[in-house]
Amino acid sequence: MTNDYLIASLRLAVPLAFAALGGMYSERSGVLNIALEGMLLTGAFTSAAATFYTGNPWLGVLVALIAGGLVGLLHAFLCVTLYVNQLVSGLAINLVAAGLTAFLARLIFNGASTQRLPGIEPIVIPGLANLPIIGELFFQQDMLVYLLLALVVASLYILFHTSFGLTLRAVGEYPQAAATAGVSVTRVRYLAVMLSGCLASLGGAYLALVQIKFFTEGMSAGRGFIAIAALIFGRWHPVGITLACLLFGATEALQLRIQALGANIPYQFLVMLPYAIALFALLGLAGKSKPPQGLGIPYTPEQGLRNKG
Amino acid sequence: MSKIHLRPILSPLFAIASALIAGAILILLAGANPITAYTALLQESCFTYFGFGNTLTKMTPLLFTSLGVLVALKAGQFNIGGEGQIYLGALGSTLVGLYVQGIPGFIHIPLAICAGFLLGAVWGGIPGYLKAVRGVNEVITTLLLNYIAVNLVSYLVQHPLKAPAAPSPYSPLIAKSAQLPIILPQSLAHAGIIVALIVAGILWVLLVRSPLGYQIAAVGFNPTAARYAHISVERTIMLVMAVAGGLAGLAGASEVMGLKYRLFEQVSPGYGFDAIAIAFLSRGSIGGVILTSLFFAALRSGANVMQRSAGVPVTVVYAIQGLTVLFIAISLAVEGKGQGVGGKIS
Numbered sequence: 001m002t003n004d005y006l007i008a009s010l011r012l013a014v015p016l017a018f019a020a021l022g023g024m025y026s027e028r029s030g031v032l033n034i035a036l037e038g039m040l041l042t043g044a045f046t047s048a049a050a051t052f053y054t055g056n057p058w059l060g061v062l063v064a065l066i067a068g069g070l071v072g073l074l075h076a077f078l079c080v081t082l083y084v085n086q087l088v089s090g091l092a093i094n095l096v097a098a099g100l101t102a103f104l105a106r107l108i109f110n111g112a113s114t115q116r117l118p119g120i121e122p123i124v125i126p127g128l129a130n131l132p133i134i135g136e137l138f139f140q141q142d143m144l145v146y147l148l149l150a151l152v153v154a155s156l157y158i159l160f161h162t163s164f165g166l167t168l169r170a171v172g173e174y175p176q177a178a179a180t181a182g183v184s185v186t187r188v189r190y191l192a193v194m195l196s197g198c199l200a201s202l203g204g205a206y207l208a209l210v211q212i213k214f215f216t217e218g219m220s221a222g223r224g225f226i227a228i229a230a231l232i233f234g235r236w237h238p239v240g241i242t243l244a245c246l247l248f249g250a251t252e253a254l255q256l257r258i259q260a261l262g263a264n265i266p267y268q269f270l271v272m273l274p275y276a277i278a279l280f281a282l283l284g285l286a287g288k289s290k291p292p293q294g295l296g297i298p299y300t301p302e303q304g305l306r307n308k309g
Numbered sequence: 310m311s312k313i314h315l316r317p318i319l320s321p322l323f324a325i326a327s328a329l330i331a332g333a334i335l336i337l338l339a340g341a342n343p344i345t346a347y348t349a350l351l352q353e354s355c356f357t358y359f360g361f362g363n364t365l366t367k368m369t370p371l372l373f374t375s376l377g378v379l380v381a382l383k384a385g386q387f388n389i390g391g392e393g394q395i396y397l398g399a400l401g402s403t404l405v406g407l408y409v410q411g412i413p414g415f416i417h418i419p420l421a422i423c424a425g426f427l428l429g430a431v432w433g434g435i436p437g438y439l440k441a442v443r444g445v446n447e448v449i450t451t452l453l454l455n456y457i458a459v460n461l462v463s464y465l466v467q468h469p470l471k472a473p474a475a476p477s478p479y480s481p482l483i484a485k486s487a488q489l490p491i492i493l494p495q496s497l498a499h500a501g502i503i504v505a506l507i508v509a510g511i512l513w514v515l516l517v518r519s520p521l522g523y524q525i526a527a528v529g530f531n532p533t534a535a536r537y538a539h540i541s542v543e544r545t546i547m548l549v550m551a552v553a554g555g556l557a558g559l560a561g562a563s564e565v566m567g568l569k570y571r572l573f574e575q576v577s578p579g580y581g582f583d584a585i586a587i588a589f590l591s592r593g594s595i596g597g598v599i600l601t602s603l604f605f606a607a608l609r610s611g612a613n614v615m616q617r618s619a620g621v622p623v624t625v626v627y628a629i630q631g632l633t634v635l636f637i638a639i640s641l642a643v644e645g646k647g648q649g650v651g652g653k654i655s
Contacts, residue, residue, distance in 0.1 A: 032448075034389075078635075082642035087387055087448070088589045091582055092638055095631030100335075102624035107339060217624070225452060232449050268464035275456040282445050282453075291446060 013249025018203030019227035029192035034090030037224025038097030043204025048215035068201020172292035354611030362496025368606035377556030390451025391581025393458030398558025401428030406483025429558015437550025499567030
């Protein structure tokens with residue numbers, strides 16, 4: 001029972017964590033990414049559609065990666081090259097993604113809405129899988145979960161122990177200084193935002209291919225925004241983000257359980273809790289939990305920062 | 310109209326045309342005739358009695374919320390908490406509609422509207438205060454507060470406010486005296502749209518023709534310079550965010566008082582986010598906000614009929630709406646007016 005609950009928590013946290021880690025790369029480079037919601041939806045739809053046609057979920061994952069990267073490219077083009085307000089660009093992408101995926105889903109899956117997709121099956125790691133509690137939790141999961149765990153560790157290393165990580169953070173904090181040091185702010189931001197799209201899209205693929213095994217309209221259901229909250233709560237740090245996502249996943253799992261039991265417990269306060277905690281954390285940490293300084297500010301080579309407007 | 314007057318609307322029109330062309334391609338993909346579909350959409354949303362009423366109904370919350378985003382934007386604040394403020398506003402007017410009884414409509418209606426504004430203003434004022442005094446990013450706080458508001462309302466309609474023996478979570482009906490009158494008989498169009506247009510007018514006077522508007526614009530344009538001009542940046546930010554929340558609160562109030570007559574779980578299907586797009590696309594112009602809200606509302610109200618008569622899924626309208634936002638944002642940026650559209654988020 002407890003074990004089931006932990007597993008449910010982890011599963012609900014996975015799409016959030018992919019999206020939030022994606023958001024981390026984008027925001028660490030100084031580009032606000034409110035488009036995570038649209039990217040999740042893109043990943044869910046493209047992976048489901050590709051799997052529907054080919055019958056191979058791994059092709060679905062690949063297509064989701066590419067599609068997510070393209071959405072990231074669009075966001076980067078709008079924000080970095082055209083200096084469109086990053087909030088507006090993100091919202092526009094969310095709107096387009098919601099509309100297009102819902103529309104195309106009707107065309108593609110029409111009449112097949114009850115058919116389940118061949119999903120991604122769990123891989124049982126021999127030996128370790130039999131360990132009590134953590135065996136089922138960590139060693140009987142599917143490839144995407146293992147990928148996520150690897151991603152957390154890799155992100156930690158990349159961000160703080162490689163020159164790319166240093167460059168990324170420099171571009172997000174002090175773009176002029178990075179540019180003076182010979183870094184192409186534009187290139188780094190493009191790369192980061194595209195990576196962000198790929199990761200968030202993977203989160204969407206997990207939703208469609210592992211959790212639901214189908215695509216339904218608007219199935220991201222605000223998870224992109226929750227991922228942003230987790231990103232803030234986790235202070236733009238890979239470990240913090242992962243823990244925040246696990247907390248959000250755990251409260252969602254608990255809420256679902258309470259609802260399933262039909263108990264007359266007001267679960268809403270439970271759902272609220274992480275957001276309230278995040279809010280108070282921001283207050284308590286005001287000064288400490290600061291977003292990257294260059295976040296949201298378009299960078300132009302001629303004038304350095306564009307502060308007006 | 311001279312050339313100078315036409316220029317600002319030329320590129321948005323071009324963008325809307327591009328979005329409609331892209332939409333036409335989607336409609337073709339669905340195996341339908343775009344011209345039939347668009348004709349049905351336009352006819353339904355603008356030229357039939359009931360459909361036009363429906364357009365006005367859908368326009369009301371969009372207009373209120375967009376005005377809220379616009380006011381905040383004038384002072385350089387990004388209010389993405391429209392959703393939460395709508396829910397709180399709906400709650401405020403529901404409480405007055407339920408628990409204040411036995412007073413005539415000409416008192417009850419304004420009272421319920423004020424309650425909606427007030428609770429919305431509280432929900433917008435909190436991030437305003439946190440921004441002004443504690444320096445916490447308002448984009449983040451308004452986003453987080455959305456979830457708290459949505460869940461608060463969800464709790465209230467499932468527990469303390471739930472109508473007795475209701476099959477699904479909603480509150481009892483508010484008093485008749487707190488219900489907004491229908492302005493087009495037999496349609497859904499209620500007086501909320503009139504209130505919204507009056508509020509837009511008041512806002513225009515305040516923002517364009519008053520010292521307060523100048524003060525807000527000064528803070529939005531350059532807070533440091535505003536400080537030198539003895540403008541209290543902190544107070545302006547708090548005021549503007551509270552007003553922004555209040556305006557979005559009015560959207561919730563009008564949904565309850567004019568359309569549903571009760572509080573329910575899904576007060577807003579995302580008006581708070583649509584409103585940000587609308588406010589930006591209108592480049593801070595109140596007239597622009599009215600027109601853009603009307604356009605978005607017409608798309609939505611005509612969509613169902615388009616589905617029935619031309620066999621095109623309703624969702625194509627959402628795609629067109631998103632593409633419109635995307636293309637307008639691009640066209641404004643390409644036009645080199647990036648300063649008004651791009652900007653710092655702090």
